[in-house]
Amino acid sequence: MGLAVGSLLGRGLRRGLLGGQRRWQxxxxxxxxxxxxxxVVRPGPGPVVHRRRLHVGEGIEIRxxxxxxxxxxxxxxx
Numbered sequence: 001m002g003l004a005v006g007s008l009l010g011r012g013l014r015r016g017l018l019g020g021q022r023r024w025q026x027x028x029x030x031x032x033x034x035x036x037x038x039x040v041v042r043p044g045p046g047p048v049v050h051r052r053r054l055h056v057g058e059g060i061e062i063r064x065x066x067x068x069x070x071x072x073x074x075x076x077x078x
Contacts, residue, residue, distance in 0.1 A: 009035075
């Protein structure tokens, strides 16, 4: 479904905004509204982002554990 929505969005931008065709402007509005509503009502937390400045000589180790293997009271790792 993502490819079809992206295709409609692209056509709506080209033909609706740039071409001035009223039908494609309506399609663009509906697709944009649908994407916004889906983003707002999507269950679950958003993406997890961690930031930390590294100093010279420091490194990082990234582990991806399944939720069942998570220890501690925090949210499960993704």
